[in-house]
Amino acid sequence: MPHLFTPITLRDLTIRxxxxxxxxxxxxxxxxxGIATPWHLMHYGSFARGGAGAVIIEATGVLPEGRISPEDLGLWDDAQRDALVPVVDLVHSQGAAIGIQLAHAGRKASTAAAWGTPRPGASLTPAEGGWETVGPSELAFEGLTRPAELGEAGLDAVVAAxxxxxxxxxxxxxxxxxxxxxxxYLLHEFLSPLSNHRTDEYGGDLAGRARLLLRVADAVRAEIPAGMPLLVRLSATEWVDGGFDLEEATEVVRLLGEHGVDMVDVSSAGNTADATIxxxxxxxxxxxxxxxAATEVPISAVGLIEDPIQAEHVLATSQADAVRVxxxxxxxxxxxxxxAVALRADVGIVPPQYDRAFRGLLPRR
Known part of the structure; x- marks a missing residue:
């Protein structure tokens, strides 16, 4: 059995x-x-039908002001929750697990969507439906509006959201x-010395800069069922001198494991406009x-993993526990x-309605 098609268990969840x-x-x-549309039903359902082990819903704002753009999904009210139920049910019906990424965009919020707008990625004015952004410090991301610094009440509101x-x-x-x-985005902005110039307990050394991320992880872990996996996506380096780097990321991953996080997805960059990646x-x-290798926390890898042989190699050589494609x-x-066809593995992920298209391509059990 190829490593790519070996099940993986996180807490009480086994993923195919x-x-x-x-x-x-x-x-x-x-x-x-912030309410899901028929597009989301089709989009996510197609991956589950296509054999994915887990499908993770896009960055979803925990507050209206936490969205990247006005066109983002949200989960700050019950109507948004109810609109996602059919997506969850469809993915489950096709045998895949489903997750959702909870997010706050911080100083990179209130921007025009990446497509379908005249100024993609630009800060929106109030007349365009924009809003005031927040961050760890009053430091703007290059080309965007300056955020307000989050105070104690604002930090409490973010955690509660x-x-x-x-x-x-x-x-x-x-x-x-x-x-x-x-x-x-916001939790990364606090981690980075490039965007976090605070002098209180949420700034300074790594322990201070990691405080908000760990506080959110603790609060969410305490809220959800004990058997439900909690993951974190982390930019392991900013590819910029003086920024959050792999050494600091290693310590943060260890801390996340101690705080009940079950897997870290390893990405990079995004907090500066001038990184050489x-x-x-x-x-x-x-x-x-x-x-x-440096921690005991399960890891998933992401970033232009496109070929099945490449994906299998990542897993077979223990570079990661899962790959995100x-x-x-x-x-x-x-x-x-x-x-599965490329790896000659009959793993039972072809829907019976499509079986005739794969006869002769997959070995039979």
Whole structure:
């Protein structure tokens, strides 16, 4: 049996294989109220039908002001929860696990969607539906508006929002939760000395800069069922001198494990506009491999993992415990089925309605 199609168990959840779909923003909430649409039902259901082990819903705002754009999903009210239930049910019906990434965009919030707008990624004015952003310090991301510094009441509200959204995710039937601590969004902004210039207990050394992430992890872990996995996505390096780096990430991953986090997804960058990133096939996998070797926390790898042989190699050489395949799944929602064909593994993920198309391509049990 290829490693890619070996089940993995996190707490009480067993996931059928290790080919997972990562969160990928869709900017498809037409009414700008954070509610999932038929697009989301089709989008996520297709990956489950195509054999993915786990499908993780895109970055979902825990507060209206925590969205990247007005077109983002939200989970700050019950109507948003209820709209996600059909998505959860469809993914489950196809044999996959489903998670959701809870997020607050911090100083990178209130921007125009990445597509379908005249100024993609630009800060929105109030007249355009924008809002005041917040961050650890009054330091703007390059080209965006300056955020307000979060005070004690604001920090408490953020933590409470993550907890309330986690509760709704449980009520909607999700199997796992992920906290977004990467890509220059709020929890990452606190981790980074480039964006966090605070002098209180939430700034300074790594213990201070990691305080908000660990506080959110503790609060969410206490809210959700004991058997439900809690994951974190982390930017393991910012690829910038003086920024959050792999050495600090190693310590944060160890701390996350001590605070009840069951897996860390290893990404990178996103907190600066001038990083020199060595983008190429599997370019972030060495970061995942380092963290897997240096800690006892299960690790997933992401970043231009596209070929089934490449994915199998990552797992077979113990560089990660699961792989997240993003763009390749967008191009081919049946990527996992085609990976089974490439690896000559009959793993029972072809829907019976499609079986005739794969006769002769897969070995029979």
């Amino acid at each position: 294989n290790r080919a997972w779909v990562p969160p990928m923003c869709q900017y498809s909430v037409d009414a700008r109220d 993550f907890v309330a959204s986690a509760r709704r995710a449980v009520e909607a039937g999700f199997d796992l939760l992920e906290l977004h601590g990467a890509h220059g 060595p983008v190429g096939p599997g370019y972030q996998t060495p970061l995942a491999a380092h963290l897997k 993003g763009r390749a799944f967008l191009r081919d929602p049946s990527w996992a089925v085609h990976a």
